[in-house]
Amino acid sequence: MIRTEELLLNVGPQHPSTHGVFRIVVKLDGEIIIEADPVMGYLHRGTEKLAEELTYTQIIPYTDRMDYVSAMTNNYVLVNAVEKLMQIEIPERAQFLRLIVMELQRIASHLVWWGTYLLDIGAMSPFLFAFRDREIIINLFNELCGARLTYNYMRVGGVKWDAPDGWLDKVRDFLPYMRKKLDEYDTLVSGNEIFLARIKGVGAYDADTAIQYGLSGANLRCTGVDWDLRKAQPYCIYDRFEFDVPLGRSGDCYDRYLIRLEEIRQSIRILEQALEQFPEGGETMGKAPRVLRAPEGEIYSAIESPRGEIGCYIVSRGKDKPYRLKFRRPSFVNLQILPKLLVGETMTNLITILGGIDIVVGEVDC
Amino acid sequence: MSDERKDVTPPPGDAGEDVTEEKHSEKTAAESSAASAGASAAGADAEEQAAKEKAAQAGGAAEAGEPAADAAPAEGAERPRRVETPEEKEARRAAARAARDAAKAQAAKEAAAQAGGAAEAGEPAADAAPAEGAERPRRVETPEEKEARRAAARAARDAAKAQAAKEAAAQAGGASEAGEPAADAAPAEGAERPRRVETPEEKEARRAAARAARDAAKAGAGGGAAGAAPAAKPEAPAAPKEPSPNQPLLDRLVAIIGERVGADAVEEAFLNERDADVPTVIVKPAHWRQTAEVLREHPELKLDYLRNVSGVDQETHLEVVYHLISFVLKQNYCFKVKTDRETPSVPSITPVWETANWNEREIFDLLGVDFPGHPDLRRIMMPDDWVGHPLRKDYQPIDPEV
Incomplete structure (x- = not known):
């Protein structure tokens, strides 16, 4: 008889596969996880508390630092909520610029995920490819607003900067390049036997579970639930463009993988149409008062970030600062299902499943 | 294709300042002062009419009255611009004060009248106002100044009247539309002048007058609200426009x-x-x-x-x-x-x-909200031994250094 004992193992907070400072305490029976308890808060900066002392424009840079891999969509969720509350009209040109940067951001974010996910499960070179291609987008953003990660680009009423000369052409040139690279990624990884053995059927759940846990983004759509806020509750000008919402069937890590790659293709489609219809001239800032005093009331406004439904709940008492600002962070909500998925899995699959959920700890902790 | 790019990156601190400076300079000074007075939703811009109506509907009576308030400074502040001796300054201040008092008295009277009884209460106030206001400017008063003072007083009185009219309308059951045209007309008239140059003194005068008018509006609103309260309250949540x-x-x-x-x-x-x-x-x-x-x-x-x-x-x-x-x-x-x-x-x-x-x-x-029935209620963001609940409005960190 072999005497076995339960082992309590601390994974993190400093661990390469946790994508930030995040800890999971796992109880192991041999190599099988029998209990997992995520521990977070290492990156909690109290953004919501700080926001209560800041004007709406001053909060925008804080949103950059929540999901720092997708700052543009975070910018948007805040300014969009304030604009709705104040009923501010956004000029056409600003709408297009917003949409273009948000879709570029979605591509960049999914590339980070793709690269790091494969790195997690042991493939080094895809990471280099992904970061090479993402660099082009980062440079485009740098040219547009002078920052590589924390853009602070959007404003209540429009965007801070107009596109510099030739910028749109650079975006246009990037799209066919990216499409070609995606095919390369597929050839390199998507059909790889070892890769499939690692992720197919791992971390699977059904649609009811996904809804019950409030999952969103690829984590929800991998179960076949057709819910993308860009289509379901269109914001910005998404209703003007044709694109598909890729859905999975089996709800496992492989479906989530395929969905994210397909979403890059769909983003390219949206970008092509947006560049086609991009208005000549026009303002980049609408009529926003210099002091933004949102009228008394409250609003919940949500958009589709690369990670899922990111929402912003504002309670205003008519001041230039929010009375209460709450962010619904998709990483935080999606991560809840992790302990459930981990039970009965091996330690290797912990990395696969956690990576598949696609979290950014800056957003989990907020 | 793309417009010229602003090449000066503002320092990170002034993120709040950079919102379309030029566009706003086009707006009249009266408008921007309206904005600074907190009436952003009720700005006199015609395009924002819809927003304004909404604000007015929501019961923002005080805001709706504010554009009118700005008329007072606009007209009154015009004259004494060029050179201002201490005497003039004094006189101007007195004028503003007088206007404020007059408006207050007016509003009080109207409110009293509306309330049905207690007209006496308004009367003495009305008397007191001119008495106090007339004291100061007596010493030196050029014709221009006199004119300015009168104009200011007139504007303030108009504002108060507009307010009263609106309240009467509100009481009668119809929303505040009645008051609005009047309120709008006032700034339109007065807003033209002071746009070009504005010395600090003028600005000060304008602010003072705006404050005065605002007080008047508040006084009016208070009186009106007291009367209208029982009728308006059940109506508010249950009856949207359409x-x-x-x-x-x-x-x-x-x-x-x-x-x-x-x-x-x-x-x-x-x-x-x-x-x-x-x-x-x-x-x-x-x-x-x-x-x-x-x-x-x-x-x-x-x-x-x-x-x-x-x-x-x-x-x-x-x-x-x-x-x-x-x-x-x-x-x-x-x-x-x-x-x-x-x-x-x-x-x-x-x-x-x-x-x-x-x-x-x-x-x-x-x-710090307890959730009975929760399977595993414990802290999630803060450390387990943390004292207090940070999102409470009265939260004081136990150790301010942290």
């Missing part, structure tokens, strides 16, 4: 809860006008758990997806806000549960929607 398509949804929702949970489960139900008329229901804590189950299961609601749970410290009480949506029927709803600040407790709905688990832990951690 019935929203969500109204039947809200009615049906309240009926369902009433029938399946209990007639006293709903504390309040309204449409959130600011948020696309989302049906919003405040549920009593004791009934919340059962209500949640009904919401999820009922074939006409099928609220299967809990989007967001927020905790709000309203200072008088705490509030937990739930945003729900049905993936089947594609309809949004918002629910709130109020609880007191001393022993805040809201039944956990984690057994109904699993996603509430960490959200409730977060609210417990940051606001």
Whole structure:
């Protein structure tokens, strides 16, 4: 008889596969996880508390630092909520610029995920490819607003900067390049036997579970639930463009993988149409008062970030600062299902499943 | 193709300043002062008419009156611009004061008249005002100054009148439209002048006059509100201008809860006008758990997806806000549960929607709300030994260094 004992193992907070400072305490029976308890808060900066002392424009840079891999969509969720509350009209040109940067951001974010996910499960070179291609987008953003990660680009009423000369052409040139690279990624990884053995059927759940846990983004759509806020509750000008919402069937890590790659293709489609219809001239800032005093009331406004439904709940008492600002962070909500998925899995699959959920700890902790 | 790019990157600190400077300089000074007076929603811009109407409807009587207030400084501040001796300055200030008093008296009188009785109370005030105001400017007063003072007084009186007219209209049951044209006309007339150059003194004068007029408007509003209160209050939540398509949804929702949970489960139900008329229901804590189950299961609601749970410290009480949506029927709803600040407790709905688990832990951690029925209620963001709940409005860190 072999005497076995339960082992309590601390994974993190400093661990390469946790994508930030995040800890999971796992109880192991041999190599099988029998209990997992995520521990977070290492990156909690109290953004919501700080926001209560800041004007709406001053909060925008804080949103950059929540999901720092997708700052543009975070910018948007805040300014969009304030604009709705104040009923501010956004000029056409600003709408297009917003949409273009948000879709570029979605591509960049999914590339980070793709690269790091494969790195997690042991493939080094895809990471280099992904970061090479993402660099082009980062440079485009740098040219547009002078920052590589924390853009602070959007404003209540429009965007801070107009596109510099030739910028749109650079975006246009990037799209066919990216499409070609995606095919390369597929050839390199998507059909790889070892890769499939690692992720197919791992971390699977059904649609009811996904809804019950409030999952969103690829984590929800991998179960076949057709819910993308860009289509379901269109914001910005998404209703003007044709694109598909890729859905999975089996709800496992492989479906989530395929969905994210397909979403890059769909983003390219949206970008092509947006560049086609991009208005000549026009303002980049609408009529926003210099002091933004949102009228008394409250609003919940949500958009589709690369990670899922990111929402912003504002309670205003008519001041230039929010009375209460709450962010619904998709990483935080999606991560809840992790302990459930981990039970009965091996330690290797912990990395696969956690990576598949696609979290950014800056957003989990907020 | 692209417009010229601004090449000066502002320092990170002034993010709040950079919003379309030029566009605003085009606006009249009166308008921008209106904005600074907090009447942003009621700005006199014709294009923002819709927004303004909304603000007025929402009961922002004071804001609606403000554009009128700006007329006073605009006209009054015109003259003494060039050289201003100390005497003139003094005289101007006195004029502003006089205007303020006059307006106050006017408003008080009107309010008193509206209230039906107690006209006497207004009278002495009216008398006192000129007496006090007339004292100062007597010493030196050039014709121009006199003219300026009169103009200011006139404008302020107009503002007060407009206010009174509006209130009368409000009392009569019709909304504040009646007052608005008058309020609009005033700034339009006065706004033209002071745009070009504005010395600090003028600015000061303008502000003073604006303040005066605002006071007048407030006084008026106070009187009017007292009279109108019983009539206006039940009207406010239940009667939107044109019935929203969500109204039947809200009615049906309240009926369902009433029938399946209990007639006293709903504390309040309204449409959130600011948020696309989302049906919003405040549920009593004791009934919340059962209500949640009904919401999820009922074939006409099928609220299967809990989007967001927020905790709000309203200072008088705490509030937990739930945003729900049905993936089947594609309809949004918002629910709130109020609880007191001393022993805040809201039944956990984690057994109904699993996603509430960490959200409730977060609210417990940051606001200190207890969720009986939660499987694992402990801090999630702050360390386990943390003292206090940081999102409370009166939170004081035990160690200010941290």
